[in-house]
Amino acid sequence: MLHDPNRIYVFDTTLRDGEQVPGSQLTTPEKLIIAEALETLGVDVIEAGFPISSPGDFNSVVEISKLVTNPTVCALTRANKGDIDCAAEALKYAKHPRIHTGIGSSDMHIKFKFNSTREAILERAVEAVKYAKGFVEDIEFYAEDAGRADNEYLARMIEAVIAAGATVVNIPDTNGYCLPEQYGAKIKYLKENVKNIDQAIISVHCHNDLGLATANSLAGLQNGARQVECTINGIGERAGNTSLEEIVMALKVHQSLDLHTAINTKQLYPLSGMVSRMMRMPVQANKAIVGRNAFAHSSGIHQDGVLKHRENYEIMNPEDVGIDQSEIILTARSGRHALKHHLVRLGYAIDRIDLDQVYQRFLELADAKKELKDDDLLQLMGAKAEENIRNGLAISTLQVTTGDQETPVATIKISHNGTDYAATATGNGPVSATIKAIEKITGKHIEIKEFNIHSIHGGSDDVSKVDMRVVYEDKSYMGYGFSTDIVRASANAYLDALNKFIELETVNY
Ligand SMILES: CC(=O)SCCNC(=O)CCNC(=O)[C@H](O)C(C)(C)COP(=O)(O)OP(=O)(O)OC[C@H]1O[C@@H](n2cnc3c(N)ncnc32)[C@H](O)[C@@H]1OP(=O)(O)O
Ligand SMILES: CC(C)C(=O)C(=O)O
16 A cells, blocks of 8 residues: 555644644634645645634635645544534645544543443444544544553454555554553554555554653654654643654654655754744743754853764754754853854964963853853953963053044054054044054055944943954955944954954054
8 A cells, every 4th residue: 555665654644633733722723834835845644633623723724625725634533523524625626635543542531431332333434434434534532641541452443444444543642651662562562463555655643641642652663654644843632742843853863764755854943943933932042853952052161062073962964854053052050162162263373372361261251151152252352462462462542532623533542462562543433543553553554345334232330241243355354343432342353353463463553
């Protein structure tokens, strides 16, 4: 029945089981956006809803059926005629419709949910499949709570529903009860003991109550299941479902399993963000594959390892899941390699930096601030330029007079190797006077190509950040400066750029 015996069909139930999460209900237009993205992702089946549950859900199944082309559109029902009639009606525009019907299979459910017997429930299961078969060809049967069901009874039920026309048989671990070995053994048992099992695809549908949903689904696939039911970000009833991104990437990373899906993995991260925003379900930072920290390294030994060879600490390429690149986060646990990496990225000539000196001051700031961003580093480098950058130029004093009735004049003292060098210049404003005074000291013609002033937090007493791009001998250099005084911030930015290229022996004092 399957063309490729190693192909795993991905059945996405974000819009049905995922949407059962309290507070995550979606409108039909929102569901359509997600359904379209799921089609682009390459899922094989979209479980679009439970049509009998509400007019809104019915309408969503209708609209998704009209919208998508390639994936099968599936609608959930209980094992009764009313639900099945309603699902069939909702699916009437689907190019590939599937009805997903079923009933409890564990003694717990049979006794305490249905107050019934094994035989009576088996009969209802068969009747439901036969009835659904009257509407569509593709019928999936779910044996709810199969994780806790007796295997021998479960096998009888599965054999009977396949004989009645089920094309897919879903073996849900509804309560996330099983251990991977137990769940794998259950699928193996069905493969070996259901006579007509080759006439249907076995599907795994695992919940995450013990954090084992992905492991259990994998165990099921390794034992012969060929469809996996999952949700984006693993959302779903209680602790959630198998996470689509985890199962897909586990199969991709472990090529030796020789099982593959048709998922375009580069869509995983963008879709995770879309679902999280629309369903108001934040993704935990350490969530595998799509969490904020999944490709972020913050401790020095790991950062050094990643910078030397990414695979030292990454088993996947972030680009494969749609994340641009791994991140090296600067914290007090970072080492010199990570610090150096960021300084080089920001344009500092590392051979001119006293790294040990900068590192000590970096640690003090990181202990206080937890995580350092680019602006923190730039400020750190600008604040004590002379100590940070070997033979760097730094402002000792700056005196500026300006006003609308007088020509702006700047007198600046720049220190170098413990000696101050002074110059005075006029300009058409206080910044231009200051830059000209610095030019007099260096004796270089340096063109300023870009010059931006930002306030960091807002407010007139704020710290200003200046970024400046200068060109010298046909090369561009960025400089950054910080100060509560915008003239001084501008001078700091200019000197920061100069410190990246100017040869100090040639400075014209
Ligand atoms: C494991 C899962 O995730 S299953 C899917 C769960 N999702 C949902 O329940 C969301 C949608 N549900 C709903 O909108 C509503 O529960 C409805 C419309 C389905 C039913 O609403 P109500 O008719 O008011 O019944 P209610 O939900 O209170 O109780 C469920 C009834 O369905 C029966 N039932 C439960 N599962 C099945 C089944 N698979 N097949 C047949 N009957 C079932 C229960 O025994 C109970 O019947 P009873 O009234 O004879 O005791
Ligand atoms: C309806 C079935 C497939 C289900 O969601 C479960 O058993 O968890």
